[in-house]
Amino acid sequence: MTTRKKPAGAEPPADPAAHAVRPEPIRMGPVRGTGAQSNESDLKSDADGRTEGPLNAISEDVAQAVRVGYEVFTENLRRGREAANAFSQGEYSLGQVPQDAGQTLNELGRLLKQLTDSSFDIVYRLAELLSTLKPPPPGQSSVPPFRSGSGDGAARSGPAAQALAVAVRFTPSGAGRALTSSLTRPRAQTSPAEIKASPLAPREGGAPSLTEVAIDFDIASGGLTATVSVPQGQAPGVYSGAVWAATQDMPLGVLAIELAQ
Amino acid sequence: MDGQPIKVAVIGGGCAAMAAVWELSRPEHGGRFDITVYQEGWRLGGKGASGRGSSGRIEEHGLHIWLGFYDNAFRMMRECHSELEAAGLGDIFGDWRDAWTEENSVALFSVAERGGFERWDTHMPLRAGLPGDPLPAGEVFSVTYYMGRAFDLFRTLLLDTTVEGRGHFDPAGETADFSDSVRDLARLGRFAGVAALAEAVGLVASLLRGVGPTPAAGLTALAEQACEGLRAWLETRWLADDRRRFMWEVADLALATMVGVIRFGLLTDPRGLDAIDDYECREFLRLNGASVRALQSPFLRGLFDLSMGYAGGDDNRPMLSAGQGLRGTLRTFFGYRGAFMWRMRAGMGDVVFAPLYTALKRRGVKFEFFHRLTNVGLSPARPPGDPSRDWVTSLTFDVQARPASGEAYSPLMEVSGRPCWSSRPDFTQLEDGERMAAEGWDLESHWDRRRAAERTLTVGKDFDFVALTVGVGAVPHVCREILARDERWRRMTQDVKTVASQAFQIWLTEDLDSLGWQGPAYITGAFAKPFDTWCDMAHVVPEEAWAKRPRTSVYFCAVLPDPPEPPRDDDKDYPARRAEEVRRNARAFLEGPIRAAWTGAYDAHGRFRWEILAAGDGGGGEGPCGPERFDTQYWRANVNPSDRYVIHTPGDFRSRISPLDMAYDNLTVAGDWTDSGFSSGCVEGAVMSGLLAASALSGSPRLEDIIAYDHP
Numbered sequence: 001m002t003t004r005k006k007p008a009g010a011e012p013p014a015d016p017a018a019h020a021v022r023p024e025p026i027r028m029g030p031v032r033g034t035g036a037q038s039n040e041s042d043l044k045s046d047a048d049g050r051t052e053g054p055l056n057a058i059s060e061d062v063a064q065a066v067r068v069g070y071e072v073f074t075e076n077l078r079r080g081r082e083a084a085n086a087f088s089q090g091e092y093s094l095g096q097v098p099q100d101a102g103q104t105l106n107e108l109g110r111l112l113k114q115l116t117d118s119s120f121d122i123v124y125r126l127a128e129l130l131s132t133l134k135p136p137p138p139g140q141s142s143v144p145p146f147r148s149g150s151g152d153g154a155a156r157s158g159p160a161a162q163a164l165a166v167a168v169r170f171t172p173s174g175a176g177r178a179l180t181s182s183l184t185r186p187r188a189q190t191s192p193a194e195i196k197a198s199p200l201a202p203r204e205g206g207a208p209s210l211t212e213v214a215i216d217f218d219i220a221s222g223g224l225t226a227t228v229s230v231p232q233g234q235a236p237g238v239y240s241g242a243v244w245a246a247t248q249d250m251p252l253g254v255l256a257i258e259l260a261q
Numbered sequence: 262m263d264g265q266p267i268k269v270a271v272i273g274g275g276c277a278a279m280a281a282v283w284e285l286s287r288p289e290h291g292g293r294f295d296i297t298v299y300q301e302g303w304r305l306g307g308k309g310a311s312g313r314g315s316s317g318r319i320e321e322h323g324l325h326i327w328l329g330f331y332d333n334a335f336r337m338m339r340e341c342h343s344e345l346e347a348a349g350l351g352d353i354f355g356d357w358r359d360a361w362t363e364e365n366s367v368a369l370f371s372v373a374e375r376g377g378f379e380r381w382d383t384h385m386p387l388r389a390g391l392p393g394d395p396l397p398a399g400e401v402f403s404v405t406y407y408m409g410r411a412f413d414l415f416r417t418l419l420l421d422t423t424v425e426g427r428g429h430f431d432p433a434g435e436t437a438d439f440s441d442s443v444r445d446l447a448r449l450g451r452f453a454g455v456a457a458l459a460e461a462v463g464l465v466a467s468l469l470r471g472v473g474p475t476p477a478a479g480l481t482a483l484a485e486q487a488c489e490g491l492r493a494w495l496e497t498r499w500l501a502d503d504r505r506r507f508m509w510e511v512a513d514l515a516l517a518t519m520v521g522v523i524r525f526g527l528l529t530d531p532r533g534l535d536a537i538d539d540y541e542c543r544e545f546l547r548l549n550g551a552s553v554r555a556l557q558s559p560f561l562r563g564l565f566d567l568s569m570g571y572a573g574g575d576d577n578r579p580m581l582s583a584g585q586g587l588r589g590t591l592r593t594f595f596g597y598r599g600a601f602m603w604r605m606r607a608g609m610g611d612v613v614f615a616p617l618y619t620a621l622k623r624r625g626v627k628f629e630f631f632h633r634l635t636n637v638g639l640s641p642a643r644p645p646g647d648p649s650r651d652w653v654t655s656l657t658f659d660v661q662a663r664p665a666s667g668e669a670y671s672p673l674m675e676v677s678g679r680p681c682w683s684s685r686p687d688f689t690q691l692e693d694g695e696r697m698a699a700e701g702w703d704l705e706s707h708w709d710r711r712r713a714a715e716r717t718l719t720v721g722k723d724f725d726f727v728a729l730t731v732g733v734g735a736v737p738h739v740c741r742e743i744l745a746r747d748e749r750w751r752r753m754t755q756d757v758k759t760v761a762s763q764a765f766q767i768w769l770t771e772d773l774d775s776l777g778w779q780g781p782a783y784i785t786g787a788f789a790k791p792f793d794t795w796c797d798m799a800h801v802v803p804e805e806a807w808a809k810r811p812r813t814s815v816y817f818c819a820v821l822p823d824p825p826e827p828p829r830d831d832d833k834d835y836p837a838r839r840a841e842e843v844r845r846n847a848r849a850f851l852e853g854p855i856r857a858a859w860t861g862a863y864d865a866h867g868r869f870r871w872e873i874l875a876a877g878d879g880g881g882g883e884g885p886c887g888p889e890r891f892d893t894q895y896w897r898a899n900v901n902p903s904d905r906y907v908i909h910t911p912g913d914f915r916s917r918i919s920p921l922d923m924a925y926d927n928l929t930v931a932g933d934w935t936d937s938g939f940s941s942g943c944v945e946g947a948v949m950s951g952l953l954a955a956s957a958l959s960g961s962p963r964l965e966d967i968i969a970y971d972h973p
Contacts, residue, residue, distance in 0.1 A: 018721060019640075019652045019654075019720050019721060019725070019926060019927055020267060020720075020721075020725035020726060020926070020927050021652075021926040021927065022726065022923065022926060022927060022929065022957055022958055023957075023958075023959070023960050024923065025921040025923065025956070025957060026964070027921075027964065028919060028921050028922065028923075029919060029921070029936065029938075030533075030938040030964075030970050030971050030972060031971040032530075032531060032532055032533025032534070032535060032971070032972070032973050033529070033530065033531035033532070033533060033973070135524065135525065135548060136548065138539040138540045138541070138544070138911060138912075139541075139544070139911075141544050141547050141548055142544075143541070143543045143544055143547050143553070143556055144553060144556075144557070145576065145577045145578065145579055146557050146561075146562045146565070146576070146579060147557050
């Protein structure tokens with residue numbers, strides 16, 4: 001510590017400018033760059049002696065990924081053949097099955113990890129190759145916020161929060177138009193395969209129902225898609241049918257469409 | 262030194278202050294510093310303060326998790342416990358391993374695309390060493406080191422993550438159906454190949470986007486189409502199986518991070534991760550190929566929730582800077598020692614601040630409670646061109662209350678044989694205490710300015726050095742002279758953002774297992790808003806003093822959105838209004854979203870069973886019925902300027918002032934809002950800052966001895 005005119009801890013200074021002064025720091029901030037320079041190539045070890053440029057390295061990594069991929073299948077086949085041979089020669093005991101199964105899985109697991117590493121390698125090389133391009137400045141790329149989570153179906157408030165969008169497609173396309181745009185969200189967790197539509201019956205007249213309605217999940221919109229197959233010669237008019245989730249007794253709503261003339 | 266000790270005034274009593282005082286009062290200094298801590302209200306702890314309420318209940322500011330990379334904080338606490346043990350107080354405070362226990366389980370929720378929530382359980386592996394151990398010889402922090410660890414993490418997640426209780430892949434042969442395992446492996450291989458291809462094409466697309474609008478437009482569109490096609494393939498063929506989605510999202514984020522590290526040259530950039538700190542974290546990941554799906558993943562949302570990274574407390578404005586975000590993530594996942602997290606045995610006040618207070622008192626540190634700083638007086642303005650520096654000439658306080666006896670206020674109470682802080686001041690120790698209690702003085706409220714007296718300390722007489730450790734939100738209120746004179750301080754208070762937070766605690770007569778929650782996860786993140794983060798705290802209940810002990814307690818916390826206009830200083834009812842808002846939020850949360858996790862907490866009509874809340878000392882049937890029973894529980898709105906949680910936003914690292922800064926001859930700063938080397942709102946950031954403040958005043962500790970200060 002240094003002081004101006006008066007040491008710290010003494011009686012009140014007569015001179016108001018007298019005060020204790022902190023020692024000068026050796027440095028003012030962290031050293032951010034240490035430890036990186038000496039071993040920057042460690043991430044992608046060159047233990048195999050590769051010194052080629054990124055393009056060659058990518059080729060090698062792709063080749064390695066393919067090679068390991070083949071190894072996975074070859075290993076699988078080899079073990080299968082070995083077991084089959086042993087079995088046909090009467091040398092295989094059923095008691096060996098659990099042990100063999102475990103070994104096979106372990107081996108396949110190891111190979112798959114290699115495959116994953118190879119996949120990473122490819123991405124790494126690609127990034128390295130393209131790292132010379134200047135990135136866009138901050139604030140230029142928009143990213144949507146997190147999906148809001150207010151809880152389960154019962155916890156949501158308001159009709160909009162309960163709605164599940166449904167987009168209707170027709171085969172052949174343009175065969176009709178949708179009269180339904182949303183359904184009620186299932187109360188419990190439900191997979192798309194558990195959602196079915198009843199045959200769409202005509203509102204009037206004796207036309208046969210539309211029996212082929214495929215329900216799927218649309219990741220982009222977060223809703224459902226319903227694909228309605230319209231047989232040739234189907235009578236025009238309004239058709240409707242209930243949409244059911246296997247997880248509940250109450251239908252999710254009614255799917256209504258109108259076929260054009 | 263002339264033999265007289267240097268008088269140090271430490272303003273504030275949170276983690277940063279305690280770390281600074283701990284260093285300055287070390288016996289190695291030989292009494293060189295005469296330290297006084299000036300603390301508003303009746304307790305130490307700052308944002309980490311806790312108190313004991315009725316039935317000895319632990320009442321926290323929020324939910325405090327000590328992560329396994331808090332090396333500096335743990336080192337301090339380990340030393341503290343050793344010192345108390347050596348002083349014969351080990352029976353009271355115990356070993357540090359009694360105070361913290363290991364925890365490696367995390368549960369994350371994601372909003373299911375088909376409604377409701379999906380739960381993801383992850384178990385982090387134990388790692389060598391213990392937090393606070395000296396770093397192994399030769400170990401340095403580098404981006405290269407972390408990238409290598411990223412592969413290990415991926416494998417851990419691959420092997421150890423379970424969704425709804427089912428694992429992904431079990432190579433040890435424990436899976437019941439062998440054909441299922443083989444099928445899993447085959448799909449895994451296909452996944453790895455297509456995932457890599459999707460990442461690669463996605464990367465090309467994102468890079469082309471960055472080249473410029475015209476020449477590459479066609480190529481960009483092509484690449485984006487190809488990428489979308491691949492992702493769609495993955496999502497329909499692979500991710501339709503929910504068990505795979507978590508892995509895919511984490512892999513996507515890990516790959517985007519690695520791509521960013523390479524693309525931005527972070528392996529060698531002397532600025533370290535500050536080189537990307539002008540980017541928002543999710544923007545940075547997106548730029549480097551992360552899918553929108555991954556950017557909305559529970560993994561990422563859990564990190565944002567834990568960091569309260571929402572501008573203005575608005576859920577729709579996730580906002581964390583990329584550099585510090587990545588630094589925090591790398592430290593969290595790859596820098597921990599022993600366990601991933603460490604649970605405190607009791608309240609943070611009991612486990613951290615009571616031992617520190619006791620040990621520091623023994624070292625001769627003085628504590629002046631009920632001192633609220635109102636002004637930092639500066640030396641006269643210097644003429645232009647004068648190269649000398651300003652210095653602090655005075656410190657003015659509102660003395661909120663005075664001990665009746667004339668002796669120092671005794672702040673600790675005993676609960677179950679342990680020294681603890683109280684949730685309320687002990688008015689019986691205070692002059693006019695009875696009247697203050699009757700009038701409802703709130704000695705921690707920024708808006709309650711009642712006081713017993715004013716006191717001014719003078720430089721050279723009452724102090725030589727000052728360590729200012731109040732929260733950054735309080736700085737504009739207590740450093741008006743500095744802000745009026747110093748553009749850097751003004752910029753710091755404008756640019757370093759804080760958010761208000763809300764928290765509530767409930768005590769239950771049934772454990773979570775019987776309510777349908779499948780443990781053993783400790784902390785649960787990315788859950789429903791507004792209380793996205795909550796924690797089963799059954800382990801602290803035995804430390805409380807119930808006549809009939811509840812089965813568990815659960816703590817909830819989250820950001821609290823700011824009003825469009827900040828409250829005026831004379832808006833005395835503001836804290837009460839916000840607290841009432843928290844009470845309503847908490848009740849609604851129990852009536853609604855928690856249903857997804859605690860199905861057994863509801864009756865046949867779907868109503869929350871309020872009777873499971875433990876009320877009264879008996880913890881049983883006494884107390885109100887129905888929703889009003891919630892009023893027997895605990896909640897709070899952390900809206901005081903000094904209580905607001907510090908977040909790191911793009912570019913704010915430039916505005917943070919280091920404790921080492923020499924703008925003022927006799928002043929240093931400390932807190933998680935400073936440039937501490939780890940600029941994040943957490944215990945470790947605050948402790949590192951306190952160590953820097955001690956170093957600024959004494960030259961000790963050496964900067965090299967502050968673990969991970971020199972970090973990319």
